[in-house]
Amino acid sequence: xxxxxxxxxxxxxxxxxxxxxxxxxxxxxxxxxxxxxxxxxxxxxxxxxxxxxxxxxxxxxxxxxxxxxxxxxxxxxxxxxxxxxxxxxxxxxxxxxxxxxxxxxxxxxxxxxxxxxxxxxxxxxxxxxxxxxxxxxxxxxxxxxxxxxxxxxxxxxxxxxxxxxxxxxxxxxxxxxxxxxxxxxxxxxxxxxxxxxxxxxxxxxxxxxxxxxxxxxxxxxxxxxxxxxxxxxxxxxxxxxxxxxxxxxxxxxxxxxxxxxxxxxxxxxxxxxxxxxxxxxxxxxxxxxxxxxxxxxxxxxxxxxxxxxxxxxxxxxxxxxxxxxxxxxxxxxxxxxxxxxxxxxxxxxxxxxxxxxxxxxxxxxxxxxxxxxxxxxxxxxxxxxxxxxxxxxxxxxxxxxxxxxxxxxxxxxxxxxxxxxxxxxxxxxxxxxxxxxxxxxxxxxxxxxxxxxxxxxxxxxxxxxxxxxxxxxxxxxxxxxxxxxxxxxxxxxxxxxxxxxxxxxxxxxxxxxxxxxxxxxxxxxxxxxxxxxxxxxxxxxxxxxxxxxxxxxxxxxxxxxxxxxxxxxxxxxxxxxxxxxxxxxxxxxxxxxxxxxxxxxxxxxxxxxxxxxxxxxxxxxxxxxxxxxxxxxxxxxxxxxxxxxxxxxxxxxxxxxxxxxxxxxxxxxxxxxxxxx
Numbered sequence: 262x263x264x265x266x267x268x269x270x271x272x273x274x275x276x277x278x279x280x281x282x283x284x285x286x287x288x289x290x291x292x293x294x295x296x297x298x299x300x301x302x303x304x305x306x307x308x309x310x311x312x313x314x315x316x317x318x319x320x321x322x323x324x325x326x327x328x329x330x331x332x333x334x335x336x337x338x339x340x341x342x343x344x345x346x347x348x349x350x351x352x353x354x355x356x357x358x359x360x361x362x363x364x365x366x367x368x369x370x371x372x373x374x375x376x377x378x379x380x381x382x383x384x385x386x387x388x389x390x391x392x393x394x395x396x397x398x399x400x401x402x403x404x405x406x407x408x409x410x411x412x413x414x415x416x417x418x419x420x421x422x423x424x425x426x427x428x429x430x431x432x433x434x435x436x437x438x439x440x441x442x443x444x445x446x447x448x449x450x451x452x453x454x455x456x457x458x459x460x461x462x463x464x465x466x467x468x469x470x471x472x473x474x475x476x477x478x479x480x481x482x483x484x485x486x487x488x489x490x491x492x493x494x495x496x497x498x499x500x501x502x503x504x505x506x507x508x509x510x511x512x513x514x515x516x517x518x519x520x521x522x523x524x525x526x527x528x529x530x531x532x533x534x535x536x537x538x539x540x541x542x543x544x545x546x547x548x549x550x551x552x553x554x555x556x557x558x559x560x561x562x563x564x565x566x567x568x569x570x571x572x573x574x575x576x577x578x579x580x581x582x583x584x585x586x587x588x589x590x591x592x593x594x595x596x597x598x599x600x601x602x603x604x605x606x607x608x609x610x611x612x613x614x615x616x617x618x619x620x621x622x623x624x625x626x627x628x629x630x631x632x633x634x635x636x637x638x639x640x641x642x643x644x645x646x647x648x649x650x651x652x653x654x655x656x657x658x659x660x661x662x663x664x665x666x667x668x669x670x671x672x673x674x675x676x677x678x679x680x681x682x683x684x685x686x687x688x689x690x691x692x693x694x695x696x697x698x699x700x701x702x703x704x705x706x707x708x709x710x711x712x713x714x715x716x717x718x719x720x721x722x723x724x725x726x727x728x729x730x731x732x733x734x735x736x737x738x739x740x741x742x743x744x745x746x747x748x749x750x751x752x753x754x755x756x757x758x759x760x761x762x763x764x765x766x767x768x769x770x771x772x773x774x775x776x777x778x779x780x781x782x783x784x785x786x787x788x789x790x791x792x793x794x795x796x797x798x799x800x801x802x803x804x805x806x807x808x809x810x811x812x813x814x815x816x817x818x819x820x821x822x823x824x825x826x827x828x829x830x831x832x833x834x835x836x837x838x839x840x841x842x843x844x845x846x847x848x849x850x851x852x853x854x855x856x857x858x859x860x861x862x863x864x865x866x867x868x869x870x871x872x873x874x875x876x877x878x879x880x881x882x883x884x885x886x887x888x889x890x891x892x893x894x895x896x897x898x899x900x901x902x903x904x905x906x907x908x909x910x911x912x913x914x915x916x917x918x919x920x921x922x923x924x925x926x927x928x929x930x931x932x933x934x935x936x937x938x
Contacts, residue, residue: 281365286358295335297371304341311345312412322362326371337371338378388436395425420510428454446511447471451478465802467779482519492649494529534643541641548640555644557893564663566635566656570628588617696822700852704898705819706761710769711841715834716812720804722833723811769841838899844889850882865892
């Protein structure tokens with residue numbers, strides 16, 4: 262029992278190490294945890310402790326009590342050390358009877374000694390630990406040797422050293438719990454103390470997330486884990502060419518780090534694409550250009566040559582079926598949860614899928630038929646897609662080329678005496694211009710939310726917008742409602758959801774909600790207390806709050822597709838709706854006419870127009886959403902700010918595609934009838 266009160270002198274005498282320290286053979290220390298050991302939690306990190314003991318020896322004795330008359334002992338303090346020693350013995354790194362230094366205590370003091378060892382010690386502070394790691398290196402120890410001493414990987418040591426090199430001011434605040442470990446790890450991306458402190462202390466509290474801090478310090482560099490061009494070129498090739506890389510030791514090893522030479526990366530990408538350019542030139546296009554980072558918005562500036570797809574012949578169809586069958590088999594293996602695939606195995610399957618996809622794409626290109634003379638006049642752009650793969654955009658027409666081709670087609674049609682007739686009720690529907698007022702308001706509600714989010718991120722622009730509104734009213738005595746998008750009486754535009762039911766889940770609305778909630782939680786609600794709090798705010802934080810407030814008043818609702826209010830404000834904050842909106846069935850395609858939906862499909866998936874034209878409207882909307890994913894297509898309202906955006910092919914273009922397909926089908930029917938006859 263451990264309930265006997267022991268006088269202080271006798272307790273001290275019973276625990277004097279010099280009188281009670283014994284060497285106990287490891288085999289005589291019971292592995293089963295003693296009931297007197299106050300620790301009940303399972304031991305962790307045994308392997309690392311064992312490696313450290315093997316390198317440095319047992320630095321702290323165990324505390325034991327005698328267990329009966331068989332000469333064995335129970336460990337009441339030091340369970341992890343015992344487990345590590347037993348592990349070393351099992352691996353034959355030490356003998357089974359290796360002498361273990363132990364402090365022998367009386368049975369009556371066992372639980373007290375166990376509790377005292379665990380309670381009366383003070384853990385080293387995190388900053389002291391980091392400084393100790395740094396001091397070891399300063400003494401001349403290598404990273405590998407230190408890692409071996411503590412049973413950890415060299416990467417763990419490098420991470421500790423990187424943290425130890427953070428600004429002393431930030432380390433002090435970390436010790437005072439004013440900075441979190443995640444924030445410290447994000448700031449450690451650079452060794453520049455001034456840059457670290459500026460990123461943290463000059464940012465408002467709600468912009469100090471690890472992601473925001475890392476973005477602040479690397480905004481001029483290229484994230485190798487996310488950048489398509491970096492994936493295409495490859496980190497090894499970039500480094501072999503002398504490119505600089507800033508490593509982020511606290512991210513996954515596959516992420517690589519941040520590339521510092523954007524010019525070199527672009528040059529390497531262009532060089533790698535040169536072979537593809539030569540192959541595309543052999544197809545006879547009038548021009549072929551390389552644009553590694555061609556965006557969907559830039560590509561929409563081009564018009565596209567009308568083309569049709571011929572049916573594959575027997576050999577081609579057989580090859581397509583075989584390739585698609587292989588793709589399905591490989592995809593089934595990836596989707597099989599019971600399949601035990603290594604990382605290398607998964608990578609190999611993905612590479613094979615890419616190869617099969619490339620071959621299918623090559624076959625698909627041979628099935629495309631362009632109108633006479635179009636290939637010599639049109640061109641192609643060789644680029645890199647968002648996954649880092651090569652993509653060739655064929656059949657592109659610049660404005661002057663498109664005009665020339667249309668003139669040529671008109672002359673040919675006139676010479677042949679061709680006359681086009683209407684298509685009944687469908688023609689009436691396709692002739693309807695634009696989109697409904699309801700959809701226009703829905704889209705402009707999303708544009709309003711996106712513009713609010715961008716203005717909140719640009720305090721200087723918010724200040725300009727507010728002064729602009731005040732100057733119009735005070736200096737020029739203007740009441741014009743269209744003169745400024747800012748409602749200076751501070752009426753938050755929080756009714757946008759009535760126009761766009763899906764707005765609440767949009768990135769813009771969610772982001773603005775979080776920012777507003779953060780400020781509401783931080784500031785006092787009482788007007789007098791709020792004024793005093795604002796007086797004490799640093800100017801940078803005050804401007805950030807101003808930006809949020811001004812952004813909340815932005816309203817750019819529109820009633821027509823071609824109505825784009827506040828183009829100047831949108832341009833000032835570099836509004837790009839690709840970042841805030843994606844085309845979906847419920848968000849767009851289900852709310853436009855069948856012809857209007859097909860017009861959009863003609864812009865981003867022209868090969869599918871004929872197939873979709875035979876479907877019902879709901880099916881077209883669903884398929885259009887699937888096909889639009891990842892293409893970067895945007896409706897007219899989102900494509901242009903100061904000037905009208907690039908034109909989506911019109912209903913007449915769709916009619917031309919459908920007419921060509923109908924003519925081909927009729928010709929095929931006549932051929933089959935002739936053959937049957």
